[in-house]
């Protein structure tokens with residue numbers, strides 16, 4: 101930094117001249133961008149979050165004093181990049197396709213018949229010839245494409261949308277099963293494709309470590325593999341037990357192999373792991389036997405498989421068969437049915453959610469269902485228990501499919517013990533206050549009436565507050581919140597941000613050491629600056645989730661306006677007559693209430709839930725307490741120029757577009773000043789009708805709304 105710049109950097113913002121402000125603005129913007137890159141792309145920050153926040157605050161103060169310096173590229177105008185955008189995009193040389201599924205033997209037969217018909221028609225296959233199929237277990241992981249140039253690993257990417265994936269090369273290089281250099285003679289350019297996955301025992305051990313450290317645990321090995329690969333910090337990926345099986349290719353120049361089986365042999369020679377269970381089957385009987393064999397071996401395999409894959413072995417035949425809508429006609433996945441097991445139902449527990457809803461949960465004798473131990477399963481509500489008629493002591497059937505939460509299918513009548521009793525849904529909350537439970541009008545939900553006082557709800561609200569889509573405070577998972585709450589360290593959300601001042605107390609607690617306390621403090625400090633939509637979501641207002649929070653943040657822009665408007669709406673709402681159910685009429689009750697009811701996708705019911713929340717003094721205090729401790733960042737609202745060609749118009753896209761994606765078309769319409777919505781009404785100005793459009797196109801015709809073909813739209817939008 102030059103001497104002059106140093107002097108300017110030391111001045112208070114109030115004392116800066118415009119010229120000094122301009123140079124300081126430039127310097128700070130560059131510095132912030134530099135630290136953004138270190139933090140998000142390299143995951144190697146050089147300054148503390150508090151220092152970083154000071155830089156941003158100073159920049160904001162300069163912009164407040166000299167509004168002419170604000171430009172769209174200023175760091176203050178950009179929403180912090182999410183980790184998902186931190187990976188570079190990679191376009192696959194050949195698309196990464198998915199597979200069609202067969203669930204039944206008839207569907208498998210249908211596939212075999214289609215193959216035979218097409219090959220007899222298009223090749224010299226005779227009715228008496230067999231079609232050899234390469235059969236492989238279908239690994240439940242995530243597919244990856246690895247680019248090799250002259251035998252050297254260059255770029256590795258996730259599947260993404262099939263056309264473009266994310267560049268995770270550095271992370272893939274930490275996986276021992278992935279060779280950096282191919283052994284022997286390899287094609288000049290080769291994309292090796294296969295599955296990254298985690299073995300079950302390694303997954304369980306890793307989850308245990310994560311839980312003990314208060315970090316995120318994963319629902320199943322596949323999520324764990326995906327989460328571990330998409331880490332910005334390569335050392336984290338390196339510490340995770342990831343494995344790789346190769347089974348396909350993308351581009352291959354030159355390609356010397358003529359069958360899939362030959363290719364698998366070459367893969368082995370180059371140094372890849374190829375699933376040893378893979379087998380070439382000559383007849384449909386052999387194919388079926390392979391499927392049965394895999395179903396039998398499934399529970400004892402070290403990794404999850406969710407079916408088997410059959411591929412036509414001859415590549416010239418594969419090429420003849422080609423693709424239909426993103427899936428090859430020459431391959432199919434034959435899926436296994438969901439895994440089931442029997443076990444004893446020890447009892448039915450009641451969980452209290454953050455809004456007081458009581459959920460019955462089956463307490464099961466732990467049982468292995470397809471490789472995962474299950475001890476709990478949701479019974480959803482009183483009606484579901486009634487429907488299943490399950491009782492404590494019953495032998496029940498538990499099912500688990502993929503990452504779906506385990507489900508109770510029913511009980512085994514022959515094994516019902518002599519004396520069982522129907523479950524009595526509790527009339528009082530299981531919390532120490534034991535407040536009465538109320539059945540919700542018209543609904544199946546039963547709720548604790550303790551509201552803000554119920555300690556179980558308080559804990560759940562705090563848990564929600566720190567969860568992934570809200571404040572995302574790592575290291576403050578599950579049991580920590582509960583323990584801190586029980587010992588009085590946490591009561592309301594704002595207390596979380598006072599924890600850094602109580603490190604001595606935390607350090608004395610069992611299971612906490614210097615390192616974990618330091619990590620916790622860092623995780624909390626990192627969230628002192630938060631985007632408005634996350635903040636709104638974190639408050640856990642009934643009916644207001646992630647999507648609604650985003651819409652509200654867009655509509656109101658900054659925290660001050662949002663709060664002022666919500667308080668005003670709540671005041672106005674007090675005088676609302678009961679019969680007002682329409683958004684239009686809501687305007688008469690007051691401007692703020694009317695505005696809220698008329699925000700896209702909100703409506704009177706959600707607005708009322710919001711107003712009810714803001715009429716509770718306690719809630720307002722919670723928000724004020726947080727505001728004193730946090731920097732809540734508003735969103736940059738889209739400003740539409742007065743002469744924008746579609747200003748004031750509402751546009752709906754329906755059907756499939758062939759020359760652009762739906763997202764791109766929407767973005768272009770918004771750029772031109774239009775509002776894009778999902779449903780057609782009298783208010784709609786234009787409906788763009790793509791291929792296979794259905795009811796929306798019909799509705800537009802009925803209402804006499806103008807429609808455009810994709811081509812007409814392209815002309816209008818792009819000239």
Ligand code: IVH
Nearest residue numbers: 197198199236237238239242243347409428
């Ligand atoms: S072949 C063009 N082989 O299943 C064919 N896929 O449902 C490309 N998978 O995205 C896929 N094991 O992630 C193939 N032995 C195997 C597989 C396999 C698992 C996954 C893969 C793919 C998905 C399709």
